[in-house]
Amino acid sequence: MTLAKTRSVGLVGVDGYVVDVEAAITSGVPGLHLVGLPDTALNESRDRVRAAIFNSGEEWPNRHVTISLFPASVPKRGSTFDIAIATAILAAAGAIPPRSCAGLVLIGELGLDGRLRAIPGVLPAVLAAANAGCRTVVVPHPNTAEARLVPDIEVIPAASLRSLLSLLRGDPPPPEDEQEPPPAEAPARPPDRRDTLDLADVRGQAEARRALEISAAGGHHLFYSGPPGCGKTMLAERLPTLMPPLAPEAALEVTAIHSVAGTLPPGQPLITRPPFQAPHHTSTRASMVGGGSGRVLQPGAVTLAHRGILFMDEAPEFDRGTLEALRQPLEEGEVRISRAERATSFPARFTLVLAANPCPCAAAKQIDCSCAPAVRRRYLERISGPLLDRIDLKLDLSPATRAELRYDLEVAEPSRVVADRVLLARERAVKRLAETPWRANSEIPGPELRRHFLPSAEAMRTADDALQNGTLSVRGLDRVLRVAWTLADLAERDTPTADDVGGALALWTCRKT
Template identity: 45%
Template sequence: MTARTWAVALSGLNGHMVDVEADLSQQTPGFDLIGLGDRALGEAARRVHNACRNSGLDLPRRKLTVNLSPASLPKHGTAFDLAIAIAALGTEGTLDASSLARTVHLGELGLDGRLRPVAGVLPALHAAKAAGFEHAVVPVGNEAEARLVPGLTVHAAASLAQVAVLHGAQLDDPGDPDPILIPEAPERPETDDDLADVIGQEDAVAALVVAAAGGHHLLLTGPPGAGKTMLARRLAGILPDLDEEAALEAASIRSLMGESLTTLERRPPFVAPHHSASIAALIGGGSRIARPGAIAMAHGGLLFLDEAAEAPRAVLDSLRQPLESGTIEIHRSEFTARYPARFQLVLATNPCPCGAFGVVGEECVCPPSAIRRYASRLSGPIRDRLDIEVRVARVSAVQAMAQERGRLSTAQARDRVVAARERAALRWHGLPWRLNAHVPGTWLRQGEHRIAAGARAPLDRALQRGSLTLRGYDRVIRMAWSVADLDGADAPALEHVGRALYLKKGMMT
């Protein structure tokens, strides 16, 4: 009279195992679904009824109660349909109870009994594997994504009838319906953008390499046409490939967004939302389901905000907490969703509303008050969280027409960055950090890797004069380690600290 199987409820990237219990009680026909589900889940009874009937599988003609336990955990979406249907069919004893109890079922039911792909299969199955499950049933459309989870036996089915037969149902012909597939996501285009194409910006290129080596945040300021966007895109190219853990986290976020995953993408993501994006679009949100925003999509990679001064100030200030913690928590009255958001931020902005302030050969028509207001759109707390500030000048005609390319190619820069990161990872071995930008300031100032007093003398004077905050002081120390790693030095010397201070206070190319 009772049958049970398993599904997964997602809260952000965290998956929680849900015990799907079905029970027959009184003789009066009915179908009750309990367990704190949303509206989409409340409509599952209708989909289950029609899917079972059209698949040649009869539901019991008695009162059927399906409980999703724990009942206090909010549950969203249609991925519970398959587990509900299988548990309901198992109450009459025609299915193998032990097979049901050791299997996780994910999938939405169509009225004709076919299984529709669902979002979030990758993080859901990772949670199932961590909970000790070894078998999972998913729609055919999610098969490739499900097989990215190692150590899990995945059964892909096109219909409810095929799943029932898998668990021992006796059907003359379960059928072989056309599977419902997710449209394939467009492949990331292979670009031939090379760092060597950047001419006349040698100091800016050097700053990009430091930023990539340590995972430092960057501000590019300059007139239109100076190459700010070009530099930001080349920065994405010199970042090293993601490791296994970071690649799985990035893929899990893409899975939550409903993308079709067939392989594990190793290149860091590059996310560039428009400057008119809202706070919810940037950090994530939603009333019933908290969807990840641009900062979560950029996890492990680069978030580029062009025309940053044109964005609403509140939108930019919403980045302050994620920049410090590397995560974003979205709180709602019934649930809290947590997403990783360890991204590298690159902001690009003009020096003034007309873009000509400080440009040789051009006249700025903006009054001083407008220039000050425009600069203040990047608040002090946001600027304090940026490690490197680069003022980018326009390339001269002589440089533009020269036949020579830049001194450093993307491949060469990436090799230098990889070597620097390996030095940092070796230094922080056994500690919860791998990049210099992630090391807490108190540890750098007081730990065993404290910079010698003579090397940090200019930095101490800047803090004493008030030209640096303590947060800025810590960021310069982190950059000094990155500069030293690029040079192959064991510890930052005076010239490394000076270079880092120069990058922090704003450099003119």
């Protein structure tokens, strides 16, 4: 019996784990047998690998070949094991030295012609390999830039199985096949509409613009209610222009999520801007929080918006179950999905922005509304009280007056000016929270907030009265305290004052503008 071993990486959600790929060639009925709970796509790799080996000019061992994927008790899925399986088989057959591939981590899908094809999820796979102590990975050539985002690991790009075998044998690279088409270049990215947005485009709504600044500075959830045309969507779409670029660690985390989901922008291996997700109101619960069937669990919109913004326009039009599914990620910053075959967690720490019309008819003026009071009440009650309780800032907007529009032509601030204030406020919060695992006011848990970050008794008097008379819940008190700290950071104060707490309370109880 001849035996060879190499490694690959499997993914569960956005987390990876190293898989030992062992090949044994024994006497018996010729064929290839996979063990280790492979799924359908992985079982089909037998035909892909066989054709790729033949078309790379190598001999297929005409004996019984067993491929073991360890740990054997963990289900494996996908085509990312193709190159590792092919290399292990050829090493066991003596076509390459077995020691040459023993320390490598091989990730990639094989085409029938032997070329390596780009795959999703390379970044979390390489991160998992690095965390497991591996130091060299082989990836398809189109995934090279993404894999090299991981520090302290050697990345070997491979265009084909033939070129990889030449490298392992110590031979010069094979000449390019003239009949082989060159790898397709990444399509040019269309202009990003977000690059042209600016807060100065919004006329009027000074209070709403101020709430947007507070949301960006502290990562607070926001709810706009008002008639059509008052600027709810315009304001929400400009929130990303106020937020600073992602920190390096957060950028890697966000990029890994979009790599797994296959939504990484072409030609952009690293996402440095906070993501912005705006799902349609017909979105299902699974598309919102993530899910799938069997072994395939995909992240949803709340995970794709991790470290960014989730904007839900026409919020009452969403299915009630879809809205209620947001309650856990809003509190815990992650989504846990359980299925019969496996369970996984997806990160989901995002800023939620809701927008809603006051009634189903969406009349521009209240005098033109044809809805009965009971209809208006039932419409807004589609957003439940427990969900609204988790929203930090609530504003009831009115259409801008002619005087406001004229005044704002001269004094409306552009996004870059507001973004500078937001950045300074965030830096103050990071400095204050330096000895803690949190980096924004919205991330501080309630018990820690009340234990270590409680303002003075005089400053808390307004909130205490609201808590006493029942207009403020305990969860709402935590939200008010977080916003009060953000108001203090924006005003460059070391601790919230009574005005900060009172302003935060007014925003939590839905201020009318």
